Amino acid sequence: MTDNMLPIQPQFRIFLSNLERQMSDEQKEIWIPKAERFEIFGSYCQTELGHGSNVKGIETTATFDAETDEFLINSPTISSTKYWIGSTGVWATHGIVVARLIVKEKDYGNHLFLVQLRNLDSQEIMPGCEIYELGPKAFQGMLGTDNGALTFHHVRIPRDQMLARNAQVLGDGTYIPPKNLKHSYGSMVTVRALMAEITGWDLLKAVTVAYHYTNFRKQFSRSGNGHESPVFDYASVRYRLLPLLAKATALVIVSQAIKRAYEEYTAKYLRTDDISQLEDLHLQTVGAKVYSTEITGYGVETCRIACGSHGYSALSGFGRMYANSINAVTYEGDNFVVAQQVPRAILKHFKAGTESSIPSLSYLSVLRNATTPQPLGIRSPSDWLKRDSQSFILEQQVAILVQQHMEDTKAGRDTSYACHALTMAHGDFVYWKGLWEVVDNIPSGEVYKGSMVALAQLFSLSIMTSAHIVLCLPLTLTAAQRASLRLAYDAVIVEVAGKHAQNVINAYGFTEFELDSALARSDQSPYEALLEGAQKSEMNHMQHLWPMMVDTRKMWRRAQRDIQKGGVKSKL
Ligand SMILES: Cc1cc2nc3c(=O)[nH]c(=O)nc-3n(C[C@H](O)[C@H](O)[C@H](O)COP(=O)(O)OP(=O)(O)OC[C@H]3O[C@@H](n4cnc5c(N)ncnc54)[C@H](O)[C@@H]3O)c2cc1C
DSSP: OTSSOOOTHHHIIIIIIHHHHOOOOOHHHHHHHHHHTSSOOOEEOOOOSOSSOGGGOOOOOOEETTTEEEEEEESSSGGGGGEEEEHHHHHHEEEEEEEEEEETEEEEEEEEHHHHHBOOTTTOOOTTTEEEEEOOOGOOOOTTTTEEEEEEEEEEGGGOOOOOOOOOOOTTTTOOOOOOOGGGGGHHHHHHHHHHHHHHHEEEHHHHHHHHHHOOOOEEEEESOOOEEEEEGSHHHHHHHHHHHHHHHHHHHHHHHHHHHHHHHHHHHHHHHOTTTTHHHHHHHHHHHHHHHHHHHHHHHHHHHHTTTHSSSSGGGHHHHHHHGGGGTTTOOOOOHHHTTHHHHHHHHHHTTTTGGGGGGGGGGHHHTOOOOOOOOOOOOGGSSSSHHHHHHHHHHHHHHHHHEEEEEHOOOTTTTTTHHHHHHHHHHHHHHHHHHHHHHHHHOTTTHHHHHHHHHHHHHHHTTTTHHHHHHHHHHHHHHHHHHHHHHHHHHIIIIEEEEEHHHHHHHHOHHHHOOSSSSSSOOOOHHHHHHHOOOOGGGGGGGHHHHHHHHHHHHHHHHHHHHHHHOOOO
């Protein structure tokens, strides 16, 4: 239940953050207190029926009328209807609308405008606005949020409702352009920084339910002593669930650090207008958004499948969790589209020779000093637990993919598919580095240090044995070294399963209310909870349909008798 997004969330995630970053000081004084006091509810209206990823293609116009000192907001075509707009179907009283600014017939491209959508006293839709709620979403997801379709019919707003921190239009129609074009992606950065951490928590909940259930559920006897074994004891279950526990932990911990860096940047920006760090933070948050939403969406589904048929019951909660998490690969920028920004930024630094200013790009030194890598001194599985062995593999992996990307770009190939794998490999390296930075700083006396080290090792070895790395490893490692990597991975799985997983799950301390799953209750076993769910099913009370079922059977019997008597001939 708690993973259902609420209509109020766009208010904090994107509406207020845009008011703070994109409004002039005078505008902020008026609007921020209203939003903070919930006198107004806000939404962010960018996507149109015809244009999502291609923001430059937006058709909604904001035409300046110097006579009345107003803008006219208009949707000139059906494809310009704002669509998917969170909270707008029912709740929002105001929207930050992305529209093309037109002054004296000149098109200045997309700018932001604050438009009132509903009457504050009656909630009625304002004249000139046409709004519909979109109805159910795929998998019945995001039930708690209304999403709207919104058309503007020449809606007038005062000139001072153009968000004016950067660009402005003066009363005589003079256009003051933004000092810097990069400011415009500041609000996207905010949301992505938040999403990366939230998705980590979503995955942790799914893993917790699956861990609880697979330890309860017994099938077959592994020992042959007649007692059935918990399915968690099978490698097929452990190797799916435990790496997800480690990955979810990494997502939360590293994304928190990215979010903190962004908050520090924002505080400085609001004081000084200094946006020098924004480009790097943009790279970090786009990468984090793609990496975290991809792992979480598919990870939640993996947890469901690991629980067998009972995972497929709505009572398990996995359906709800999946429906509410998988859409994050699409919103705030489709992952395959925004993933392209990461290689672009990597190449820009590589070509300019500025990669040393960005710690997460240290792997570019592999390409810069393009010498044959020294063979790794791996002699036993424990050598794989050393940081330099791990960084070697992960850096090699991204470097190979960057090299391939450069060749593809040079050859004029469409790289939009391969960019995704490169962004994920970059994410592997960034999250690996970030996780170890945190874990290494835990004082050695802390009781949870051992569990965190084991989880970090599991995270490291699981990403090192993943699909695209397997392609690269044969180039640099001997067969014996590759075999020892598998042994190291096996050993870490055994250690985490036996000594740490339960402690880590307990430490996260999700309540039953938060998990909302029949597979993870303390007062009932999963079987009791599932059976109780079946007993409560509304389909048990469909007696009004019984006569129809009886009649159908009678009809079949009659038809059968007629066929046997030879009275009915098939027309087929
Ligand atoms: C639940 C939900 C909530 C949302 N909330 C809001 C909101 O509050 N406000 C708002 O403004 N918007 C919102 N959106 C819209 C969202 O931001 C867009 O859906 C998203 O940006 C993707 O755009 P699109 O749907 O038009 O996909 P498209 O751009 O049409 O993409 C379709 C396919 O084409 C591929 N593709 C497109 N362009 C390229 C390219 N250049 N290279 C390679 N492949 C490409 C994509 O990978 C994808 O597979 C929401 C969406 C959802 C699902």
